[in-house]
Amino acid sequence: MFDLVAQSIISGIGVGAIYGLIGIGFCVIYNASGIVNFAQGAFVMLGGMLTQGAMARLGLPLPLAAILAIALVAGSGIVLERIVVRPLWNRGSTMFVMILATLAAQIVIERITLIVGGDQPRTLPVFTDLPPLRIFGFAVNFQFLWIVGCSALIIVLLGLFFSSTKTGKAMRACSINRDAAALQGIPVSRMLALAFAISAALGAVAGILITPTQYTAFNVGVPFAISGFIAAIVGGFGRPLGAFAGGILLGVAQALAIVYLGAASKNVAALSILLLFLFVRPTGILGSAK
Amino acid sequence: MSVLRLDGITRRFGGLVALDDVSLTIPGKGLSAVIGPNGAGKTTLFNVISGFMPPSAGRVHFDGADITGLPPETIASRRLIRTFQLVQLFESLTVLENVKVGCHLHTRGGLLAALLPTRAARAEEAAVDAEARHLLDETGLGAQAETLAAVLPYGQKRLLEITRALAARPKLLLLDEPAAGLNRQETDTLATLLRSIVARDTAILLIEHDMSLVMQVADNIAVLDFGRLIATGSPDEVRRNPDVIAAYLGTDEAAHV
Amino acid sequence: MNSLITIWANRRINPAALVLWGLAAAFVAYTFVSGGYLIAVLHFALIYTVFVTGLNIFMGFTGQVSFGHNAFAAISGYTSAVLTATYNWDPLPAGLLGLAGALTCALIVGYPVLRLRGHYLAMATLAIGLIVYEVAVQWDSVTKGYMGISGIAPLGIGRFTVVSDRALLIFLVIVAGLSLLSAAGIRRSRLGRAFVAIAGSEDAARALGIDVARYKLIAFLISAGYAAIAGTLFVHAVGFVSPEVFGLPMVVLSFTMLYVGGIGTIGGAALGAIVISALPESFRTFKDYQDLAYGAALIAILIYAPRGMASLPALWTKWRQRVAA
Numbered sequence: 001m002f003d004l005v006a007q008s009i010i011s012g013i014g015v016g017a018i019y020g021l022i023g024i025g026f027c028v029i030y031n032a033s034g035i036v037n038f039a040q041g042a043f044v045m046l047g048g049m050l051t052q053g054a055m056a057r058l059g060l061p062l063p064l065a066a067i068l069a070i071a072l073v074a075g076s077g078i079v080l081e082r083i084v085v086r087p088l089w090n091r092g093s094t095m096f097v098m099i100l101a102t103l104a105a106q107i108v109i110e111r112i113t114l115i116v117g118g119d120q121p122r123t124l125p126v127f128t129d130l131p132p133l134r135i136f137g138f139a140v141n142f143q144f145l146w147i148v149g150c151s152a153l154i155i156v157l158l159g160l161f162f163s164s165t166k167t168g169k170a171m172r173a174c175s176i177n178r179d180a181a182a183l184q185g186i187p188v189s190r191m192l193a194l195a196f197a198i199s200a201a202l203g204a205v206a207g208i209l210i211t212p213t214q215y216t217a218f219n220v221g222v223p224f225a226i227s228g229f230i231a232a233i234v235g236g237f238g239r240p241l242g243a244f245a246g247g248i249l250l251g252v253a254q255a256l257a258i259v260y261l262g263a264a265s266k267n268v269a270a271l272s273i274l275l276l277f278l279f280v281r282p283t284g285i286l287g288s289a290k
Numbered sequence: 291m292s293v294l295r296l297d298g299i300t301r302r303f304g305g306l307v308a309l310d311d312v313s314l315t316i317p318g319k320g321l322s323a324v325i326g327p328n329g330a331g332k333t334t335l336f337n338v339i340s341g342f343m344p345p346s347a348g349r350v351h352f353d354g355a356d357i358t359g360l361p362p363e364t365i366a367s368r369r370l371i372r373t374f375q376l377v378q379l380f381e382s383l384t385v386l387e388n389v390k391v392g393c394h395l396h397t398r399g400g401l402l403a404a405l406l407p408t409r410a411a412r413a414e415e416a417a418v419d420a421e422a423r424h425l426l427d428e429t430g431l432g433a434q435a436e437t438l439a440a441v442l443p444y445g446q447k448r449l450l451e452i453t454r455a456l457a458a459r460p461k462l463l464l465l466d467e468p469a470a471g472l473n474r475q476e477t478d479t480l481a482t483l484l485r486s487i488v489a490r491d492t493a494i495l496l497i498e499h500d501m502s503l504v505m506q507v508a509d510n511i512a513v514l515d516f517g518r519l520i521a522t523g524s525p526d527e528v529r530r531n532p533d534v535i536a537a538y539l540g541t542d543e544a545a546h547v
Numbered sequence: 548m549n550s551l552i553t554i555w556a557n558r559r560i561n562p563a564a565l566v567l568w569g570l571a572a573a574f575v576a577y578t579f580v581s582g583g584y585l586i587a588v589l590h591f592a593l594i595y596t597v598f599v600t601g602l603n604i605f606m607g608f609t610g611q612v613s614f615g616h617n618a619f620a621a622i623s624g625y626t627s628a629v630l631t632a633t634y635n636w637d638p639l640p641a642g643l644l645g646l647a648g649a650l651t652c653a654l655i656v657g658y659p660v661l662r663l664r665g666h667y668l669a670m671a672t673l674a675i676g677l678i679v680y681e682v683a684v685q686w687d688s689v690t691k692g693y694m695g696i697s698g699i700a701p702l703g704i705g706r707f708t709v710v711s712d713r714a715l716l717i718f719l720v721i722v723a724g725l726s727l728l729s730a731a732g733i734r735r736s737r738l739g740r741a742f743v744a745i746a747g748s749e750d751a752a753r754a755l756g757i758d759v760a761r762y763k764l765i766a767f768l769i770s771a772g773y774a775a776i777a778g779t780l781f782v783h784a785v786g787f788v789s790p791e792v793f794g795l796p797m798v799v800l801s802f803t804m805l806y807v808g809g810i811g812t813i814g815g816a817a818l819g820a821i822v823i824s825a826l827p828e829s830f831r832t833f834k835d836y837q838d839l840a841y842g843a844a845l846i847a848i849l850i851y852a853p854r855g856m857a858s859l860p861a862l863w864t865k866w867r868q869r870v871a872a
Contacts, residue, residue: 115836
């Protein structure tokens with residue numbers, strides 16, 4: 001039993017890192033604009049589906065297919081921002097209308113994918129096809145290492161981007177005070193498009209990394225988005241590192257729920273954690289209780 | 291006979307003391323005013339009295355009962371009714387409907403009355419309608435009864451908010467800067483209205499920036515400065531009080547007195 | 548219906564909407580005479596009228612947000628479906644028990660959920676809808692999972708059942724009409740004014756003695772009741788239920804109807820439901836295109852006509868000006 005639990009925790013960390021990346025995607029857009037993008041899951045789904053499509057239909061090798069997919073999804077993020085978010089933003093729509101519009105966009109992207117790609121689940125090959133490593137007696141497969149390694153690399157790169165580049169600093173200024181940033185001559189609306197692109201790329205990477213261990217299909221987006229949102233809430237909305245930690249916590253909790261309550265409890269467990277946090281501690285684990 | 295008594299009200303925001311040990315009694319008749327420079331803690335005082343913000347220390351007594359820490363709707367149900375510095379109308383309701391909402395406390399109709407218009411339900415609605423129209427006529431908004439509140443000109447929005455508060459049959463009416471943004475003529479109309487409200491045995495406590503209005507209508511005045519009560523008395527006494535002159539009237543506001 | 552028309556008229560007469568009202572009525576009459584597949588479209592529209600009317604009370608009147616009212620339709624619909632199909636109950640007691648179950652759930656979740664605001668409220672309600680969906684999928688000993696339950700008895704009391712398409716149409720017209728009338732009654736009452744007051748300014752409402760938390764809960768329960776009734780009507784009218792029937796696309800569809808008709812207006816629910824159901828896309832048997840069309844339509848409405856049909860005259864004027872220039 002102990003082995004099973006420990007093994008579950010390891011796989012939970014892997015899945016949790018994915019949730020964390022999605023959660024960071026929520027934070028990037030939220031910080032730049034105050035918008036909660038309910039279409040975040042569509043990026044995750046598109047990442048996996050487009051990579052698979054590029055390999056199967058264009059015959060590209062996995063790395064090229066992945067890069068192409070990430071670029072395409074980042075582009076779709078900008079398209080979403082231009083077509084859906086920008087007009088509402090310019091009109092000063094309420095946050096609720098923004099949520100509704102992005103949720104509708106999620107459905108639209110999902111259904112287009114269904115029509116173009118069909119409803120069959122697909123998967124990707126593992127990145128490194130070697131038998132699992134044995135670390136302290138536990139099996140650690142290479143996909144887990146890819147997930148953890150890529151997530152760590154992304155977090156470092158994002159950290160450098162926000163702290164050291166001019167654009168990154170400008171985006172941070174927007175998150176602190178949008179009006180003041182605009183007065184400083186920062187092109188706030190371009191920052192919004194950039195936030196959607198980064199967020200979409202993060203989602204795509206998450207989708208590509210996780211697909212070899214599971215599968216992807218047109219309708220995987222919403223559950224992933226919910227998990228990412230939970231990660232963001234647990235970490236205190238708007239804090240990227242908190243969101244990542246929140247994702248890992250969620251992944252581990254979910255893995256344990258599967259061990260103790262059965263595989264069917266996976267989504268219900270995640271949603272229950274969400275409600276628990278919303279009701280008891282909406283400011284997140286680190287935030288001050290109200 | 292006092293209607294409202296404040297005992298040692300203190301309110302802190304972090305390290306900032308917005309109200310510092312304020313003790314004050316407001317008589318159950320007449321028009322009292324709290325004045326003071328910007329940031330003196332006037333609105334905080336209103337928020338504490340009306341239950342929108344608990345005091346850090348001290349007690350609020352209204353109409354013989356301790357109301358400290360009660361939620362705003364409970365305090366309102368005891369007929370202590372307030373208005374807001376920034377007008378808070380129900381903009382998608384008509385002028386008449388706004389006033390009818392003011393009648394909420396002394397009416398009963400719930401879901402059943404909404405779905406089955408029984409004789410009792412219709413009688414209550416008719417009574418509310420008559421009461422609201424009567425009040426609107428008194429405050430001069432009768433002709434606008436069916437207009438959407440959102441499209442009223444600003445001065446009438448202020449009047450409507452007061453009318454709506456009157457519909458709640460207050461024992462004490464708290465008015466937060468009712469003259470803010472009004473022109474001279476509108477301020478005069480307001481002064482007349484306030485005197486007529488007081489004449490009908492509704493006590494008023496108002497916060498005001500417009501010194502001329504306060505000096506014109508108030509029976510007694512309390513002066514706040516940096517959260518502390520520095521003077522109380524009749525308009526003449528306050529005007530002559532050296533502390534007040536130093537703290538407040540010595541500034542350019544004195545020109546309006 | 549008289550009071551409905553006056554209410555519509557009092558909210559500034561909107562010629563475009565009146566024309567659409569006439570078209571909707573003509574559509575109902577034509578469908579009744581012609582019969583055929585259009586009747587099924589109209590059944591669907593009328594059931595959604597009930598659902599959207601309830602949503603409008605919580606969102607349009609009270610100014611709150613719920614992405615999870617499909618949960619209450621599902622709870623009631625499944626309860627009624629299981630009781631009639633598996634346990635051979637009559638539809639009426641089964642439906643009533645479903646309604647009671649949905650209201651009980653709404654009461655339990657309502658209290659903590661309604662303390663939330665903004666995207667927290669949106670996400671919490673969304674989660675409730677998804678949890679009920681998951682339960683419908685996973686609890687297959689009762690719900691038969693993805694396969695769903697078929698052979699659900701038609702509506703009826705005792706030996707009197709509503710079997711023919713036309714009889715069902717009449718019945719649903721009456722139910723939808725009653726739901727609109729009751730919503731109109733609520734809007735004009737002390738209760739409805741309190742709801743709209745809360746949407747306008749919670750602080751001002753509290754300052755006038757309105758217990759905002761309590762009234763939000765009442766609005767939530769009333770709208771959950773409409774949703775529950777719609778859910779039960781749906782399973783008995785169609786004779787089949789599966790988790791997909793009450794899934795996330797249902798939420799988007801109902802919002803599309805609400806916004807097309809004009810959120811906050813009484814007649815908007817019916818108008819939106821009929822217009823959206825009658826869109827050519829919804830005649831097709833490809834459900835994927837439907838959801839795509841609804842989602843895209845909702846985005847377009849939010850961007851170009853946020854007040855639904857109520858903004859048609861304004862768009863019309865703008866267009867005329869542009870043509871003239």
